Amino acid sequence: MLELKPMIHKFRMKDTYYCLDVNSGIIHVIDELIDRVLDIYDGTNRDAVHAVLDSSEDVVELNEIMDELDELIAAEQLFAPMSQEFKLVVGExxxxxxxxxxxxxxxxxxxxxxxxxxxxxxxxxxxxxxxxxxxxxxxxxxxxxxxxxxxxxxxxxxxxxxxxxxxxxxxxxxxxxxxxxxxxxxxxxxxxxxxxxxxxxxxxxxxxxxxxxxxxxxxxxxxxxxxxxxxxxxxxxxxxxxxxxxxxxxxxxxxxxxxxxxxxxxxxxxxxxxxxxxxxxxxxxxxxxxxxxxxxxxxxxxxxxxxxxxxxxxxxxxxxxxxxxxxxxxxxxxxxxxxxxxxxxxxxxxx
Ligand code: SF4
Structure with a gap:
């Protein structure tokens, strides 16, 4: 059976950054720093984000961003799991x-x-x-x-x-x-x-x-x-x-x-x-x-x-x-x- 993992697509239009959460279909308007955090962060790996970005970014701000991302993840608005609708389409x-x-x-x-x-x-x-x-x-x-x-x-x-x-x-x-x-x-x-x-x-x-x-x-x-x-x-x-x-x-x-x-x-x-x-x-x-x-x-x-x-x-x-x-x-x-x-x-x- 085809497995659909939580997935996002990020893109930029002029000066605005967007993140599409594939499974929920929700489009988030984000900023450039969140865009870079999402290049790394998957909801479980704060250490990896700090390892790459601490030297150039404010550590407190990075933690605040990841706190907010965690809230979206918990609400299934980011890295949302496959919905029932999807399961019907890619079912057994x-x-x-x-x-x-x-x-x-x-x-x-x-x-x-x-x-x-x-x-x-x-x-x-x-x-x-x-x-x-x-x-x-x-x-x-x-x-x-x-x-x-x-x-x-x-x-x-x-x-x-x-x-x-x-x-x-x-x-x-x-x-x-x-x-x-x-x-x-x-x-x-x-x-x-x-x-x-x-x-x-x-x-x-x-x-x-x-x-x-x-x-x-x-x-x-x-x-x-x-x-x-x-x-x-x-x-x-x-x-x-x-x-x-x-x-x-x-x-x-x-x-x-x-x-x-x-x-x-x-x-x-x-x-x-x-x-x-x-x-x-x-x-x-x-x-x-x-x-x-x-x-x-x-x-x-x-x-x-x-x-x-x-x-x-x-x-x-x-x-x-x-x-x-x-x-x-x-x-x-x-x-x-x-x-x-x-x-x-x-x-x-x-x-
Ligand atoms: S199938 Fe014919 S019309 Fe279509 S791209 Fe090829 S050559 Fe052109």
Missing amino acids: KPVVKALCLNIAHDCNLACKYCFASQGDYGGVKRELMSFDVAKRAVDFLIEMSGPRQHCEIDFFGGEPLLNWDVVKQTVEYIESIQTQHNKIFKLTLTTNGMLLTQDKIDYVNEHKMSLVLSLDGREDVHNAMRPVAGSGTESYKFIAKNLINAVKQRHGLEYYVRGTYTHKNLDFTKDVMAMSDLGFEHLSMEPVVGEEGDYVLREEDWPMLEKEYEALADIYLQRQIDGWGEKFNFFHFRMDLYRGPCMAKRLRGCG
Whole structure:
């Protein structure tokens, strides 16, 4: 059984220090000295704190800080134990609630940073999932989700629209059996937009599927990283046109436009704004994953990235004050400030 130890995440926004207690979800506003004490202190090791900090800090103040931390620990507001809610999720019998189906092991773009080696995941063969495999995946999810009613499937790739017939067959299979199994499926399609034609837009809207649409913000940033497979030509104009067409027909159905930032666009707030300027309201920009190449993020990028998130947070807050509301919605800044990050995010140490 997965054991969730008491855990904290500390971070700084401008001049304010914060400490998130993972299991309770409580966010503490702390100061710089408490931040340093919490680098060491776990509620049991005062001597270790004194050994490191006595030479530079006031000993009485250190003891007062640790007294206050002990009070929070006793009240289960710091280093809180795993809650009953968490135990249900990570209990003895694992419950699978979501599957990401690699429905197309192939892609029509050749993004330089591709996590999937341009769609084939580094394998020898580019393939499309058969309906039989997709059907068995759905049956597996129904079985493994146990009593949980809400299940999720993300049609993913590579590029899932390369296997559109199987996507449709699978959607229709799910719709035909979910009621008899007392399940409610949330279906998501993650696409690069190259094949997002009107018939597909009509279908995903009719079947109330969520959409995750990939675009990297500014035209030059996108084109530098996301060329068309084979020809190597620029893809931005074609994709942006398709995404704008799809999004204007969503009428409240869930979507977000997701970009990737790299070492080459550490000023990614400009990319978020470029996507907002195109009329996209639900946005996300994620850090690139990778270890090689001139685009990978480096240790020395951290200070600039911290500043960039602060700048984006300022814009986000100002837009909320100015009444933009849901019209400017950055995925990672969606959080319930009274209850903290959702359980799934706390479990994964994310958000
Ligand atoms: S669209 Fe996605 S799967 Fe295709 S090459 Fe780009 S990152 Fe890889």
